[in-house]
Amino acid sequence: RVRSNRQDINLHIVGCSVRDNSNLLKERAGALDGVTLYGWRSFDEISSFYRSADAMIVPSRWEGFGLVVAESLREGTPVIVSNRGALPEHVEQEKTGYVVNLSENDLYNKIRLLERDLLIDMRPACRAKFEKQYNSDRFARELTDLFKELLE
DSSP: OHHHHOTTOOEEEEBOOSSSOHHHHHHHHHTSTTEEEEESOOHHHHHHHHHHOSOEEEOOSOOSSOHHHHHHHHTTOOEEEESSTTGGGGOOBTTTEEEEOSSHHHHHHHHHTOOHHHHHHHHHHHHHHHHHHSOHHHHHHHHHHHHHHHHO
16 A cells, blocks of 8 residues: 555565464565565674664564564664554654554554655664663663562
8 A cells, every 4th residue: 555655665574474374474475566575584684674774663463572673773773663562662752763553554654654854863863762771781780670679
């Protein structure tokens, strides 16, 4: 649907289905103009995909942490996530990406209205959020505080 209005938008799918319907994904993705399915890739290759993307889309139904979101922010790439699970906690709306309702129409409307210049302007904030929220010093400090609290 997006390509009918925006020929400049291409979808690059990295990874594959975690359920046993990967053949269905290959069939559908292969038949669509502007969609490329890469399958599973190495860590280095994935980092390159993050850096070269204008935005990362994570439309998960459930997500306990959202590692791909943190990895995307590490590379300075804005994210578009569903409003499910822990994903919204990783995104500062219109600063590091967007949170959308998990529906085909809401995702379609967000992608259709994306402006590349705004996404580029978000890149420094994405990297800064990663540095602030996901650094090892912060993790160690918070884990130590938690242990101290548990021992009291």
